[in-house]
Amino acid sequence: MSDSWNEGYFTDEGYTYSYSREINPVFQRFCLLLRGFTSLESADGHHCELGFGQGVSINIHAAANPGSYVGTDFHPGQAAHANALATAWNSDAKLYDDSFEQLLARDDLPQFDSISLHGIWTWVSRDNQKLIVEFARRHLKPGGLLYISYNCFPGWSPSAPLRHLFSLHDRFANHTAVRPDQRIDAALQFSEALLAANPNYAGTAPNLDAKLQSIKAQNRQYVAHEYFNRDWNCMYFTDVVDALAPAKLDYATTAVPLDSVDPLNLNAQGMDFLEGIEHPIVREQARDYFVNQHFRRDLYVRGANRLSAAEQRQAMFNTRFVLLQVAESVSDTISGPAGEATLQAEVYGPVLDALAANAYAPKTLRQISGAVPSMLYDDLVQAITVLVGMGAVAPCQSEAAEQRVQQRCSTLNLQLCKRSLLSNKIQVLASPVTGGGVPVSRFQQLFLISIKQGNKHPAQWAQLVWAILSEQGEVLVKDNAPLTTAEENIAELTEQAQAFAETSLVILKALGIV
Numbered sequence: 001m002s003d004s005w006n007e008g009y010f011t012d013e014g015y016t017y018s019y020s021r022e023i024n025p026v027f028q029r030f031c032l033l034l035r036g037f038t039s040l041e042s043a044d045g046h047h048c049e050l051g052f053g054q055g056v057s058i059n060i061h062a063a064a065n066p067g068s069y070v071g072t073d074f075h076p077g078q079a080a081h082a083n084a085l086a087t088a089w090n091s092d093a094k095l096y097d098d099s100f101e102q103l104l105a106r107d108d109l110p111q112f113d114s115i116s117l118h119g120i121w122t123w124v125s126r127d128n129q130k131l132i133v134e135f136a137r138r139h140l141k142p143g144g145l146l147y148i149s150y151n152c153f154p155g156w157s158p159s160a161p162l163r164h165l166f167s168l169h170d171r172f173a174n175h176t177a178v179r180p181d182q183r184i185d186a187a188l189q190f191s192e193a194l195l196a197a198n199p200n201y202a203g204t205a206p207n208l209d210a211k212l213q214s215i216k217a218q219n220r221q222y223v224a225h226e227y228f229n230r231d232w233n234c235m236y237f238t239d240v241v242d243a244l245a246p247a248k249l250d251y252a253t254t255a256v257p258l259d260s261v262d263p264l265n266l267n268a269q270g271m272d273f274l275e276g277i278e279h280p281i282v283r284e285q286a287r288d289y290f291v292n293q294h295f296r297r298d299l300y301v302r303g304a305n306r307l308s309a310a311e312q313r314q315a316m317f318n319t320r321f322v323l324l325q326v327a328e329s330v331s332d333t334i335s336g337p338a339g340e341a342t343l344q345a346e347v348y349g350p351v352l353d354a355l356a357a358n359a360y361a362p363k364t365l366r367q368i369s370g371a372v373p374s375m376l377y378d379d380l381v382q383a384i385t386v387l388v389g390m391g392a393v394a395p396c397q398s399e400a401a402e403q404r405v406q407q408r409c410s411t412l413n414l415q416l417c418k419r420s421l422l423s424n425k426i427q428v429l430a431s432p433v434t435g436g437g438v439p440v441s442r443f444q445q446l447f448l449i450s451i452k453q454g455n456k457h458p459a460q461w462a463q464l465v466w467a468i469l470s471e472q473g474e475v476l477v478k479d480n481a482p483l484t485t486a487e488e489n490i491a492e493l494t495e496q497a498q499a500f501a502e503t504s505l506v507i508l509k510a511l512g513i514v
Helices: 023-035 058-064 076-088 100-105 128-138 160-172 178-197 200-204 209-215 218-227 237-247 270-275 279-293 308-317 345-360 366-370 377-390 399-420 441-451 458-470 486-509
Strands: 044-052 069-073 094-096 112-117 141-149 250-254 295-301 318-322 331-335 340-341 392-395 426-429 437-439
Touching: 023 141, 023 250, 023 392, 044 058, 044 128, 044 426, 058 069, 058 076, 058 399, 058 426, 058 437, 069 218, 076 094, 076 399, 094 345, 100 128, 112 128, 128 141, 128 237, 160 178, 160 209, 160 218, 178 209, 178 218, 178 486, 209 308, 218 295, 237 279, 237 295, 237 399, 250 279, 270 279, 308 366, 318 345, 318 486, 345 366, 345 377, 345 486, 377 392, 399 426, 399 441, 441 458, 441 486, 458 486
Parallel strands: 044 069, 044 112, 069 094, 112 141
Antiparallel strands: 141 295, 250 295, 318 392, 331 340, 426 437
């Protein structure tokens, strides 16, 4: 394929249909609040996503948040998919297939409250990086936030030469009549053979073969876009700080709540060392060495302003939170760069009980605090932070915002569930409560269709799913073996439907999805 429009980006294989919570404005504002920064929150805010892939995240956020959305992804097939989904739920989002240069030349764009780019920065040219910075300089409001994620050093130092081998082989190999997945496999086999020949490089980078085997097992769409683009500009954290400075962007924090829980990330020596570094940028860069950071998810603000301790406390107390899974299923362990930790039952048990009360309805931190009056404020905030970081809990938007977007989410979710009749590509639905996406499997979406049709019993839901699967010539797999009879498939689907009724359904109701 010619590079005339793709500029070296691997476009022969479409990107995955994944969802990213870090692009959710509600989640972004919580991450800033957690570190004591102010943020814009407008009922009619404008948001932008650069490089939206298949458009799953931007469609969900456009439905689940008040305001308007603009986005671009220069792969026309992906832009077409994103627009088809947007049209299906009557979205007014403006989704283009512009290059960054073309987007920058537009004169019909608003000033944005937020600009997000997930998995883009590393994989575009330095010229395109400059265009992104200029776009933020022109179009991000004072006080607006920018989310950016990227591969970084020092974590990538051992594996960077391996990635270069993949790209090199793909660039110069003969691609005549070879499918994209075959090209990827050929590059991986070439690299495996090179390592087997015992080059000196392999001795300087431990566990390279294990890394390569891990890559071979990954989704080929992901591998294509992660490792096979011509441009790959891995940077240190401070390189990105310097690159964004012309847009008047100040580093605020990461979009990883668990980063604020030091014992999960650092040993005692590391905490003591970093405590002695006064400059926040130097401290953050040094921290990357202690955790061996290889991928950063960062939030910058155009004019970062700090909240007072009292303002931050009040804002935290007013923030609503909701469980994303039944309380009993929340893991009691959590892992971080410093190792594994066990959640203290005497702390997390009462917090989970408080969140589960009243059929899992969202609750403000003040309400949760009232339910556990003996718990200190700092302990409560850390418990909530850990639960959000684990993906067991999500921060919520205001009730007023929730009501404004309820119908839009319902319309989008119906369209997504209808797509599950034929495909399992998109396994996420939009929550008006969290402003973001919630994992919902294909079968669960089909159960929701059955419920929508008025069927109240799990056995009826299972029958609908089996009717769809059998017509498409599909069967379930259990214990690594296909279920061959209708009776076996229906029995397994009924078991799954019963579990869905007893657990997931109460959560989806609390999230405004049912």
